[in-house]
Each structure stands twice: as structure tokens, then as C-alpha cells.
Amino acid sequence: xxxxxxxxxxxxxxxxxxxxxxxxxxxxxxxxxxxxxxxxxxxxxxxxxxxxxxxxxxxxxxxxxxxxxxxxxxxxxxxxxxxxxxxxxxxxxxxxxxxxxxxxxxxxxxxxxxxxxxxxxxxxxxxxxxxxxxxxxxxxxxxxxxxxxxxxxxxxxxxxxxxxxxxxxxxxxxxxxxxxxxxxxxxxxxxxxxxxxxxxxxxxxxxxxxxxxxxxxxxxxxxxxxxxxxxxxxxxxxxxxxxxxxxxxxxxxxxxxxxxxxxxxxxxxxxxxxxxxxxxxxxxxxxxxxxxxxxxxxxxxxxxxxxxxxxxxxxxxxxxxxxxxxxxxxxxxxxxxxxxxxxxxxxxxxxxxxxxxxxxxxxxxxxxxxxxxxxxxxxxxxxxxxxxxxxxxxxxxxxxxxxxxxxxxxxxx
Amino acid sequence: xxxxxxxxxxxxxxxxxxxxxxxxxxxxxxxxxxxxxxxxxxxxxxxxxxxxxxxxxxxxxxxxxxxxxxxxxxxxxxxxxxxxxxxxxxxxxxxxxxxxxxxxxxxxxxxxxxxxxxxxxxxxxxxxxxxxxxxxxxxxx
Numbered sequence: 001x002x003x004x005x006x007x008x009x010x011x012x013x014x015x016x017x018x019x020x021x022x023x024x025x026x027x028x029x030x031x032x033x034x035x036x037x038x039x040x041x042x043x044x045x046x047x048x049x050x051x052x053x054x055x056x057x058x059x060x061x062x063x064x065x066x067x068x069x070x071x072x073x074x075x076x077x078x079x080x081x082x083x084x085x086x087x088x089x090x091x092x093x094x095x096x097x098x099x100x101x102x103x104x105x106x107x108x109x110x111x112x113x114x115x116x117x118x119x120x121x122x123x124x125x126x127x128x129x130x131x132x133x134x135x136x137x138x139x140x141x142x143x144x145x146x147x148x149x150x151x152x153x154x155x156x157x158x159x160x161x162x163x164x165x166x167x168x169x170x171x172x173x174x175x176x177x178x179x180x181x182x183x184x185x186x187x188x189x190x191x192x193x194x195x196x197x198x199x200x201x202x203x204x205x206x207x208x209x210x211x212x213x214x215x216x217x218x219x220x221x222x223x224x225x226x227x228x229x230x231x232x233x234x235x236x237x238x239x240x241x242x243x244x245x246x247x248x249x250x251x252x253x254x255x256x257x258x259x260x261x262x263x264x265x266x267x268x269x270x271x272x273x274x275x276x277x278x279x280x281x282x283x284x285x286x287x288x289x290x291x292x293x294x295x296x297x298x299x300x301x302x303x304x305x306x307x308x309x310x311x312x313x314x315x316x317x318x319x320x321x322x323x324x325x326x327x328x329x330x331x332x333x334x335x336x337x338x339x340x341x342x343x344x345x346x347x348x349x350x351x352x353x354x355x356x357x358x359x360x361x362x363x364x365x366x367x368x369x370x371x372x373x374x375x376x377x378x379x380x381x382x383x384x385x386x387x388x389x390x391x392x393x394x395x396x397x398x399x400x401x402x403x404x405x406x407x408x409x410x411x412x413x
Numbered sequence: 414x415x416x417x418x419x420x421x422x423x424x425x426x427x428x429x430x431x432x433x434x435x436x437x438x439x440x441x442x443x444x445x446x447x448x449x450x451x452x453x454x455x456x457x458x459x460x461x462x463x464x465x466x467x468x469x470x471x472x473x474x475x476x477x478x479x480x481x482x483x484x485x486x487x488x489x490x491x492x493x494x495x496x497x498x499x500x501x502x503x504x505x506x507x508x509x510x511x512x513x514x515x516x517x518x519x520x521x522x523x524x525x526x527x528x529x530x531x532x533x534x535x536x537x538x539x540x541x542x543x544x545x546x547x548x549x550x551x552x553x554x
Contacts, residue, residue: 348492349470349490352493355493356438356493358529360438411445
């Protein structure tokens with residue numbers, strides 16, 4: 001079977017690349033082939049300009065001043081929140097800015113964890129990133145909460161029936177990925193949410209990858225919580241978001257205390273600001289929020305279906321070019337997966353592979369990808385990962401595959 | 414046994430320079446070949462105590478004092494790190510501690526074209542190995 005690897009005419013990858021200044025640089029004397037976007041994506045000029053423009057033209061602290069710059073900055077910060085709201089199809093007041101996906105999940109675990117008792121259960125999966133494991137482990141250690149682990153299939157998907165079987169009367173929450181950072185598998189979110197809700201539990205989705213590669217509608221999937229980070233979404237580091245249903249946020253205790261999140265403070269009494277500000281203690285990452293807003297607006301101006309088709313073509317191109325390489329083991333090839341190619345090379349340490357690829361200008365990740373339970377599930381100590389983004393080209397997919405084949409030859413002895 | 418580490422480094426650098434410019438991937442192939450020439454450590458020597466703290470790849474280094482000199486042997490589950498160990502052994506094993514301490518180990522690897530390999534210190538533990546070599550040399554003084 002040979003599918004045509006043509007990029008749809010509505011998506012002009014060369015035009016997109018021109019908006020990412022860093023992509024024109026050389027690495028080790030060769031053109032950069034950046035295949036580590038699942039770790040952190042590069043930034044378009046629109047993001048760089050928005051942050052620079054704020055610093056050069058209008059900046060002050062938010063929600064605090066009565067002067068022009070404070071008002072302008074507050075407007076820009078809240079406009080960024082509106083961009084996030086639209087991106088997820090949330091309602092007003094349901095978006096909390098955090099410093100990233102990790103903090104978003106920690107916030108939910110800390111606040112929702114307050115009401116949990118020993119023996120209460122949280123269902124997660126073997127597919128999760130550590131960010132969606134550790135906060136729940138804290139509840140296990142501190143409160144005696146029981147973690148139930150949904151199994152992962154050989155092709156890198158959560159076993160949905162296995163997951164459903166774990167959900168029961170003791171289940172208080174279900175926290176799973178919306179798209180795996182290792183296998184690229186996309187979870188059937190609505191199905192999982194329905195199963196959780198039927199048991200009276202809430203559901204959280206880790207959308208750090210999913211939000212980059214497709215459209216997300218928190219209403220359609222009936223998520224109680226949805227988290228993502230900005231820096232994988234072509235935005236800056238240090239900013240992310242938590243979506244929570246309004247009634248959830250209204251009932252949740254604050255996560256951190258400080259400025260910006262209070263109503264009244266006396267020596268023996270405090271009241272809190274309304275959500276979402278209740279959950280944003282201290283001066284927030286203002287410039288980063290503005291940058292994230294710019295990234296979302298920029299991405300929303302693209303044809304996202306065309307991007308998805310392009311990314312899929314990149315993945316298929318690389319896999320096809322590597323077909324027949326019996327030393328290659330792809331971790332996770334579930335149907336409908338996204339453009340993330342994790343692999344182990346027989347007889348070679350993943351770090352060595354990545355270091356040699358770097359000499360060919362190819363940037364890939366190597367290690368456990370912050371997903372050690374999944375590495376254990378696959379029986380590998382580490383793996384390498386090539387993750388494709390909208391700015392990668394078919395030629396880059398070819399050159400990656402060729403460099404990998406050459407790198408493998410280094411290990412013949 | 415002499416302590417002319419610089420001459421040994423010159424010889425190694427000549428070998429690598431024949432393979433092309435400092436960024437040429439072929440250097441890694443040669444480095445890994447050097448690693449294959451290293452005598453593997455026995456399982457008894459692959460102890461926690463001999464393990465060099467590193468994040469992903471495992472590295473072991475055994476140091477033995479002999480006649481006022483240091484003998485190094487090492488191993489790793491990473492072919493590249495094993496090659497780096499081989500270079501380290503070639504340059505420093507059998508030398509007097511003073512000679513080892515007087516030598517800029519990092520600069521030596523940079524000259525061979527492996528600066529990036531050793532600057533990613535958190536990921537391969539190589540930097541910890543260099544510190545270990547220096548520490549063991551200092552302990553002998």
C-alpha cells in the first residue's frame with residue numbers, strides 16, 4: 001500500500017517555516033531538523049513580537065493599578081485568557097492560568113485531594129507522563145489514596161475496557177492523557193468521561209500534546225478538568241492553563257495564597273477572589289500569557305485540519321522509509337495515533353542514537369520521556385523519540401530516516 | 414610509564430582528525446570502536462560503589478593505585494560513553510596523580526570533538542566520571 005504523501009494545497013509549509021526564525025539556523029554544520037517539538041516547540045514571529053511589543057510598549061502589573069499601563073496590560077492578559085477559552089470552547093471564568101501542565105495537575109490534585117480519604121481511588125494509566133502521575137502519588141503517600149493503573153496495550157493505547165473495569169464506587173477521579181507524549185495515541189475522551197461520571201467521579205485530561213495536534217472541545221468531551229502547557233503549543237515557557245467546569249472551580253479551595261487571589265484579609269479572617277483569580281496567587285506570568293495568547297491566535301489562523309493531515313503525512317513518510325529495518329522497534333502504532341515516533345534501536349543506547357543524529361543536525365529526544373511506568377510496560381530502559389510539528393517537511397522526514405539508518409550502522413560490529 | 418599525557422592526546426587527536434572536521438559524525442564511529450577495545454568489567458566489579466552517578470546511561474569506573482600511579486578501568490552500557498571511557502583510560506590510566514590533576518580533562522575532550530558529549534553532563538554521567546578521576550587522584554596525593 002502506498003499512500004500519496006502530498007501535503008494538502010491549503011497548507012504551505014514553506015510559508016509557515018518562514019515564520020519560525022530559528023528554523024533557518026545550522027547545527028553542527030548542517031541544517032537543523034527539529035524533531036523534538038513534543039518536548040518543546042519553536043516559536044513563530046507572532047509570539048516573539050507580541051512579547052517584545054508588550055515589553056517595549058505597554059507593561060505593568062495586572063489587576064492592581066489605576067494607571068493606563070496597568071489597565072492596558074490587564075486587558076492584554078485577559079485577552080489571552082479569552083484566546084484560551086475559545087481554543088477549548090470553555091465558558092467565561094473557567095480558565096486558570098498556571099505555569100504549565102504540571103502545575104495545572106498539581107493544582108487539581110492539591111485542591112481536590114483535600115476532600116479525599118484513605119481508601120478513595122484515583123484511576124490513572126500506565127501511559128501517563130510523570131506530571132500526571134506524581135501529583136496523585138503525593139495523595140497516595142499523604143492521604144492513603146489508592147492509585148489504580150489502567151493497562152496499556154502492546155500498540156501503545158490505554159486498554160479502555162480495562163480502564164472502565166477499574167472505575168467503581170470508590171473512584172473519586174480519573175486522570176488520563178488525551179494524547180500520549182510517547183506513543184502519540186489519542187484517547188477516546190468522551191467515552192472515558194462518561195464512564196467516570198457514571199460512577200460519580202470527575203475526569204481530568206492531560207492535553208499537553210492533544211491541544212497541539214487537533215481541536216479540543218471541553219464541552220463535547222465533558223471534561224471536568226483539562227490541562228495544557230503553552231510551550232508545546234508554539235508559545236513561551238512558564239505559562240499553561242487549567243480548564244475546570246465553573247461549578248468545580250467554585251467549590252475548590254485555593255491552591256496557593258498570596259496577592260491577587262484574595263477578597264478581604266484581616267488578622268483572623270480571609271475571603272477569596274472569585275475564580276479564576278482565586279487560583280492565581282501572586283503576579284502571574286504576564287508576558288508569557290500574552291505570548292500564549294499570540295500563539296493561539298496565530299495557530300487559530302491556520303487550517304488546523306490541513307496541519308493534522310500534513311503532520312500525519314510526515315509520520316507516515318518516516319515510517320515508510322524505515323520499513324524493513326528489523327533493528328527498529330516502534331513503541332506504539334495504534335490506529336489514529338498522532339505524529340510522535342518513539343523507537344528503540346536494537347543494540348544501541350537511545351542516548352547514543354540521539355547524539356549521533358545530532359551530528360546530522362537532527363534533534364530528537366532520548367530517555368524515558370518522563371514516562372517510566374510506560375518504559376517498564378514496553379520492557380525498555382529508554383527510547384528515542386522523533387516528534388513532528390507543523391513546520392517539518394517531508395524532506396526532513398526523509399533525512400531523519402536516512403540519518404537514523406546511517407547511525408544504526410555505527411553499532412554494527 | 415611516562416606522564417606525557419599531552420603527547421598521548423596529540424596522537425589521539427591526529428587519529429580523529431584523519432576522520433574529518435571536528436563535527437563529522439564519523440568521529441563517533443571511531444570513538445565507539447575505541448570503546449569496543451576496552452576490556453569489559455566483570456559483573457563483580459559492576460557494583461553500586463563503582464557506579465558513576467549518571468542519569469540514563471550506566472557507567473562504572475574502577476580505580477586502583479599501583480606504585481604511586483592510578484590505574485583506571487571502566488565500562489558503560491552506552492557505546493559512546495564506553496568510547497569516552499576508553500579515551501579517558503588511554504590518557505590517564507597509569508599516570509601519577511600530579512600529572513592527572515595538572516591536565517585539563519574537559520579541554521582534552523573538546524579537542525577531540527566531543528565537547529557536546531561531555532557538556533550534556535546530566536544525561537550521561539561523563540562529567541561525574543571526570544570528577545571521580547580527579548577526586549581519586551587528589552586522594553593519592
